Amino acid sequence: MKKLKFSLIIIGSLLLVFIIVTMFNALTLESRQPSPDYFNGTINEDHAINTLSKAIQFNTISYQDRSKMDLIEFDRFITFLKESFPIVHEDLELEKVNSHALVYKWKGTDSTKLPIGLTSHYDVVPVLEGTEENWEHDPFSGTIADGKIWGRGTLDDKIGVVGILEAAEHLLKEGYQPSRDIYLMFGHDEEIGGDEGAASIVSTLKERGIKFDFVLDEGGAIVENMVPGVDQPVGVVGVSEKGSATAELSIEGSGGHSSQPKDRTNIGRIASAIAKLEETQFPADLKGPGEDLFEFVAPEMSFAMKYVFANKFIFEPVIERILLEQPASSALIRTTIAPTIFHAGEQYNALPEKASAIINLRLMPGDSLEEVKDYIKKTIDDEDIKVTLKGSEASGVSDVDSWHFKTIQQSAKNVYDEAVIAPYLMFAGSDAKHYDSIAENTYRFLPVQLTSEDLNRMHGTNEHVSIDNYLNAIGFYMEVIREADKETMK
Incomplete structure (x- = not known):
């Protein structure tokens, strides 16, 4: 009887310790979210909206059979960018790699710091033959309706190209100059592997000994109802x-x-x-x-x-x-x-x-x-x-404790203050993998808030983006540029 009582005491004591330790772990779990420093930049909304709408109207379609690609349309798109962003093209150095991949260099004031890179791609996937009539608006119309911009590339990934250039144009207009060099790099064949776009950009920069602190590409987004037990939308930043x-x-x-x-x-x-x-x-x-x-x-x-x-x-x-x-x-x-x-x-x-x-x-x-x-x-x-x-094989895994990740996390939080911003593993491919060899870290994040239905539209029917989402994306890119400068000034 004494042995039984003693055993029950031991079991009870161990159970009590278990409860105390596990409850302590739960109660002392600290948030890893930064406080938002709310975005207060100015954006020429009419210009931004109309520019993305027009960008969608260029049929810059990638095909596995490259001979099918209408490179004249790609040339027209590049000319369109020059006309739409005059300050960028006056103040930044532009280099074309393989005629259609674009590299803009925004020179900073401190040449001792490694640069950062913002990258996207302007090629798009074809519209599946026979599905054209299922679109509410023509896939290459760039229609502006119901508070949305419609068409192929509004999410993948002309929004990134135009959004980054809009951010740079606005900051330049304000007289902003970054402390570190910033490279804006836009591929033209990401949808078919990026061999002549991002991969060639990387080869070119590697020959010159250029190394990035971090490169940010498209990838994860801010998604509603993504994680059980989390009521807020979760913004996932691909670290691999x-x-x-x-x-x-x-x-x-x-x-x-x-x-x-x-x-x-x-x-x-x-x-x-x-x-x-x-x-x-x-x-x-x-x-x-x-x-x-x-x-x-x-x-x-x-x-x-x-x-x-x-x-x-x-x-x-x-x-x-x-x-x-x-x-x-x-x-x-x-x-x-x-x-x-x-x-x-x-x-x-x-x-x-x-x-x-x-x-x-x-x-x-x-x-x-x-x-x-x-x-x-x-x-x-x-x-x-x-x-x-x-x-x-899988890409390298980027650091989630570095100032690079924290810069992206803070920038997203500044624009989407209610979102939980976290790292994740990206299942699909992107141009980011090419930059692994010349960057300390590479991250993948499309700064828009999406539903699960929106995610299915990226390569599917009725691809579109809300105007609010698009303007927020521009704000995010402005914040990334400024937040990266804060690290330089430390």
Whole structure:
């Protein structure tokens, strides 16, 4: 009886300690959000709105087959920029790389400081053939209606090009001169990889020994209802982007008549391999940018959610299990597989001699192509299936504690004071990856507040941006330039 009583006392004491420690962790979790220093700049709204509207009207479309690209239209767009932003083109040095990628150098007063770079792209994806009639306004009309600007590029990513140039034009008009050099860099082929745009800009600057403190590109945005337990919109700044790879599974063997099939056919074996990969999946681990995201948003959560994330060392398996329930959050914590193409057979009564499948993978930072290939081969466990893998690994992970990130976070907070600004892992690709080799840090952020429906419009039908969002984007770019100067003056 005494032993039982003693055991209950020990258990009770341990439980009390557990409650005290975990409650203390939750109650002392400090916010990682800066106080807003509200934006008070002046913007010529009519000029800004009309300029983006006109920019949309240029069919600067990128195609995988580059011979289809109408480069005359790209030339016309560059001339349009010169006419729309006369002060920028008078005061800044402009260099064209491969004739259509643009590099503006805004010289600062302190040459000892590393420059910063603001980059976007002005090419857009085509409108899917047959969907033109589904648009409320013509995709290249730049229509201004219902408090919105409509058309391809309003979100991806002429808004960035025009928004950055509007910010520079306004600051120059006010007589502003930055302390450090600022480069404004605009690619013309981001939608097809950026090889002749951003990649060539990087090669050019690298030859001159130019290194950036940080480069800011498009990427995450301010999204409503993004994180459970957080009522405010969350602005996610990409600090890394997942790698993208294509795996091909293929098998060859005797075919024959379908009336006398083997127990395991070529189609069946490839299908079985895919099924094994989907059933097994890559291991999940809340680390890196995914972990950083929740460290920044946890202090802003409801208490129950805050309690869980403040004690992640205890509840991590539960958190991971919850995140795996939804595709978007699942992709945040593991390398993903997506079978997209299957090739086999030509006739209904003939067994195919060959079968193959294509799988698209998005790699987590830290998962190498070689490791991913080995994992696939081990999982499918079929020596007759040939596995080939090609692609790019994840980009480097940028610092979330640096003044670079804090500059972007503060600038966003100055314009969107109610938003929670946090780092995250970007699933798609951008030009930012090219700048990794010449920048201390690269970040990815589109400074607009979007709904989930807006996100689907970026490469889809009825792409548009609200005028308020667009003006806020201009304000954000003005703030980034000025906030970066504050670091110079320290």
